[in-house]
Amino acid sequence: MISMVQFRECLNSLRPYTPGRPIEYVQKEFNLESVIKLASNENPYGCSKKVIEAIKNFDSHSIYPDGSCLELRSKLSGMLGVGPNNLIFGSGTDELIYLLSKSIINSGDECITAEISFPQYAASVMAMDGKVTYSKMKNYAYDLNDILAKITARTKIIYISNPNNPTGTAFPKEQQLDFINKVPKNILTVFDEAYAEFMADGDMAPTETLQLTKAHENIVLLKTFSKAYGLASFRVGYAVANEYIISNLEKIRNPFNVSSIAQAAAIAALGDESFLRYTVENNQKVKKYLYDEFSSLGLPYIPSYANFIMVDIKKDSNEIFKKLMSEGLIVRPGAAYGMPTFLRVSFGALHEMEKFISVLKKYL
Numbered sequence: 488m489i490s491m492v493q494f495r496e497c498l499n500s501l502r503p504y505t506p507g508r509p510i511e512y513v514q515k516e517f518n519l520e521s522v523i524k525l526a527s528n529e530n531p532y533g534c535s536k537k538v539i540e541a542i543k544n545f546d547s548h549s550i551y552p553d554g555s556c557l558e559l560r561s562k563l564s565g566m567l568g569v570g571p572n573n574l575i576f577g578s579g580t581d582e583l584i585y586l587l588s589k590s591i592i593n594s595g596d597e598c599i600t601a602e603i604s605f606p607q608y609a610a611s612v613m614a615m616d617g618k619v620t621y622s623k624m625k626n627y628a629y630d631l632n633d634i635l636a637k638i639t640a641r642t643k644i645i646y647i648s649n650p651n652n653p654t655g656t657a658f659p660k661e662q663q664l665d666f667i668n669k670v671p672k673n674i675l676t677v678f679d680e681a682y683a684e685f686m687a688d689g690d691m692a693p694t695e696t697l698q699l700t701k702a703h704e705n706i707v708l709l710k711t712f713s714k715a716y717g718l719a720s721f722r723v724g725y726a727v728a729n730e731y732i733i734s735n736l737e738k739i740r741n742p743f744n745v746s747s748i749a750q751a752a753a754i755a756a757l758g759d760e761s762f763l764r765y766t767v768e769n770n771q772k773v774k775k776y777l778y779d780e781f782s783s784l785g786l787p788y789i790p791s792y793a794n795f796i797m798v799d800i801k802k803d804s805n806e807i808f809k810k811l812m813s814e815g816l817i818v819r820p821g822a823a824y825g826m827p828t829f830l831r832v833s834f835g836a837l838h839e840m841e842k843f844i845s846v847l848k849k850y851l
């Protein structure tokens with residue numbers, strides 16, 4: 488007789504997501520006065536003052552949110568030049584990734600993503616009893632040709648992070664266009680551009696994925712308010728795609744998945760271009776500072792198009808991770824990504840990175 492509750496078998500190969508260590512936890516454990524978190528690619532400058540203003544007097548706590556995010560939808564559709572029905576909102580893009588996989592993966596169907604990329608793509612597919620094929624990378628970047636070579640009759644969805652978390656790499660738009668023209672139209676092709684705002688100031692041209700969602704029936708663009716807009720705690724993200732894709736996702740969306748206060752925050756954030764510019768400009772300065780420091784320390788790093796960087800400290804990064812944490816610096820060791828001598832470090836404010844470099848030097 489079976490004595491335990493039997494969960495779906497595909498859950499056996501899944502592990503819960505490991506988030507960056509919370510500040511309060513590290514503060515308490517190591518009895519520290521202050522802790523700098525450089526582990527979850529958050530915005531070190533907070534968020535726009537317009538957001539603070541918009542949520543200050545928020546008092547509709549007992550009313551369900553507007554399930555269709557009408558005001559946010561209308562504002563964003565105007566800004567992006569897409570129809571209101573080309574958008575779906577989620578409790579972070581995390582939720583949208585799960586919705587996408589849930590909507591398209593039958594047992595045994597296949598997904599392709601890169602071998603070192605955002606783990607929720609694979610997790611969401613495995614949760615549907617799908618199979619994940621990992622494409623090889625070239626210099627830690629997505630190799631779109633290898634993805635094409637791995638397509639089979641069972642491939643249903645392709646997840647691409649551009650820029651890629653955790654490696655910070657990106658690909659030029661010519662490569663993307665060539666790729667899209669070759670991907671069969673029955674395969675949902677998802678470009679997750681959680682960090683694309685940070686490419687704008689680099690030497691990589693901004694992506695044109697938004698335009699591509701209008702011209703192709705199988706393309707999804709994912710965007711989040713968690714990174715450049717600094718709204719990670721509110722949990723708002725959105726997808727842009729044609730109405731056919733969006734209408735299918737809408738069928739399985741939780742009715743009130745974006746809270747009222749999160750909607751108000753996102754609307755206000757869209758009204759402050761200057762905060763976005765400030766964030767991106769400072770991100771560039773910090774990046775330059777780190778490139779210089781890593782070079783003078785002789786540490787190889789992967790050039791980054793995002794707000795974090797992978798640096799090879801040429802030692803067991805788990806050990807250094809623990810040492811840094813004991814001094815109030817939370818980063819990510821690379822072992823989970825199969826890069827055991829790398830640390831992934833989010834870009835904090837300049838003074839935070841100066842502290843990071845001085846502590847790192849002590850342990851190298």
Ligand SMILES: Cc1ncc(COP(=O)(O)O)c(C=O)c1O
Pocket residue numbers: 527528578579580581582605648651652679681710711712713719722723724
């Ligand atoms: C590539 C990528 N996609 C999606 C997410 C999820 O972001 P959110 O759910 O906060 O929108 C993250 C978070 O780190 C990410 O790195």
